[in-house]
Each structure stands twice: as structure tokens, then as C-alpha cells.
Amino acid sequence: MNYRERMRALREDRDLTQAQVAKIINKSQQGYNHIETGRAELKIEDLIKLCAFYEVSADYFIGRTEK
Numbered sequence: 001m002n003y004r005e006r007m008r009a010l011r012e013d014r015d016l017t018q019a020q021v022a023k024i025i026n027k028s029q030q031g032y033n034h035i036e037t038g039r040a041e042l043k044i045e046d047l048i049k050l051c052a053f054y055e056v057s058a059d060y061f062i063g064r065t066e067k
Contacts, residue, residue, distance in 0.1 A: 003062045007036050010054050010061075025049050
């Protein structure tokens with residue numbers, strides 16, 4: 001699973017909208033959608049915020065581990 005798939009899975013598992021998660025990383029819903037769908041890259045600062053929000057490691061988030 002790549003990080004875009006993991007991003008979506010984590011969001012959907014918690015029944016969150018793209019707009020709700022976008023606020024966490026200070027993006028618009030459209031900006032977040034672009035990251036999740038591959039039209040934009042995830043910045044490291046945003047990765048850190050999302051890992052903290054979801055309480056997962058960066059290795060898990062980017063698909064290097066399943067734990």
C-alpha cells in the first residue's frame with residue numbers, strides 16, 4: 001500500500017471527510033484531494049502532522065510497515 005492509499009484508508013476508517021483532514025494540515029479540501037489523488041505531493045511537515053493526528057508512525061503511513 002502506498003502512502004496515498006494509506007492516507008485515504010486512515011481517513012475513511014475514521015469516517016472523516018477530506019475537508020476535515022485538510023484543516024489539520026492547513027489546506028483546502030481541493031488541496032488535500034490533490035495530495036490524496038496524486039496531483040500533488042505530500043510535504044514532510046504535513047506528513048508529521050498527519051502521523052500525529054492518526055497516532056501512527058511515518059513508516060506505517062508511507063507503507064514501509066504494517067504495524
